[in-house]
Amino acid sequence: MAGIELVNVQKSYVVEKRNVQVLSGISLQVPEESITVILGKSGCGKTTLLRLVGELEQPDGGEIRYGAVHKTAFVFQEPRLMPWLNVTDNICFGLKKQALDSLEIQSIIYTVGLEGFERAYPFQLSGGMQQRVSIARALAYQPTFIMMDEPFAALDYFTREQMQRELLRVQKSQGASILFVTHSIDEALLLGHKIVIIEEGLIKAEFDLPKSEKLPNLLDEEFIEWKRNIIQNLNVHI
Ligand SMILES: Nc1ncnc2c1ncn2[C@@H]1O[C@H](COP(=O)(O)OP(=O)(O)O)[C@@H](O)[C@H]1O
Ligand SMILES: [Mg+2]
Known part of the structure; x- marks a missing residue:
């Protein structure tokens, strides 16, 4: 089997003695070598779903089946950097010695737009820059x-657009499989080969x-039509 398959995955938490059912039975195929986007409102269970797939938590019920052996990386909602390490050392943290040569490291730093900050410490960077270090750290591991x-x-509009396009490029050139969580419809449409909308614990x-060869344009008729479709499904009123 290729990719990852979720079969009737369930998860609840106990909060102040109350049982909160977060995921009520998610069945989903995450295909290989493409970007699957999980889209939904805040609190709908997106992070929980990702943590289950990443085996950071166990489901209460159902099953997650993994295909080929994966080299996995996780980029969290917040940067989680080592405060005592500079940008380059944070990026290389956890890598085997000489896993990457200095040219490869420099190319990753360039990809996330942090050239000139190689020796800076996290406290010297903005939140967006810190997050770019954590993305670079994931890329440096060369995950599948x-x-x-x-x-x-946490990124401003322009940096965000640049990073989204960079991610599309990296995905295409490395053929990685990506499971991407967002609450932004535009981001989902820009990145996703497949978009999965979660609401009240269900798909x-x-x-x-x-997906065409060229990058999507947010103002194309086709794009706007997809957006209309998704907005109707999300029950949002604008
Ligand atoms: N460790 C936890 N303990 C208790 N409740 C949790 C825990 N993690 C998440 N939740 C609850 O699960 C629901 C979904 O959270 P989350 O998966 O973080 O949503 P999202 O990422 O879509 O915003 C929320 O109601 C949240 O309060
Ligand atoms: Mg979340």
């Missing part, structure tokens, strides 16, 4: 499967998007 939890939420809708 990347889980990303709203990784661009509300799934879309398979045709």
Whole structure:
């Protein structure tokens, strides 16, 4: 089996002696070598789902089946850097010695736009820059499967767009599988080969998007039509 398969996955938490059912039965295929986006409102269970797939937590019921052996990386909602390490050392943290040569490290630093900050410490960086270090750290590991939890939420519009396009490029050139969580419809449409909408612990809708060779344009008619479709499914009123 290729990719990852979730079969009737359930998860609840006990909060102040009350049982909170977060995921009520999620069945989902995460195909290989493409970007699957989990889209939903805050609190709908996106992070919980990602943590289950990343085996940071165990489901109460159901099963998660993993295909080929994966080299996995996780980008959290917040940067989680080592405060005592500079940018380069944070990026290389956890890598075997000489896993990457200095040119490769420099190319990753360039990809996330942090050239000139190689020796800076996290406290000297903005929140967005710190998050870019954590994305660079994930890329440096050269994973075949990347889980990303709203990784661009702290970035300004321009940096965010640049990083989204960079991620598309990296995914295409490395053929990685990506499971990407967001609450942004535009981001989901820009990145996703497949978009999965979660609401009240269940999959509300799934879309398979045709992807052309060229990068999508947010103002194309086709794009706007998809957006309309998703907005209707999300029950949001604008
Ligand atoms: N460790 C936990 N203990 C108790 N409740 C949790 C825990 N993690 C998440 N929750 C609850 O699960 C729900 C979904 O959370 P989360 O998966 O973080 O949502 P999202 O990422 O979509 O914003 C929320 O109601 C949240 O309070
Ligand atoms: Mg979350």
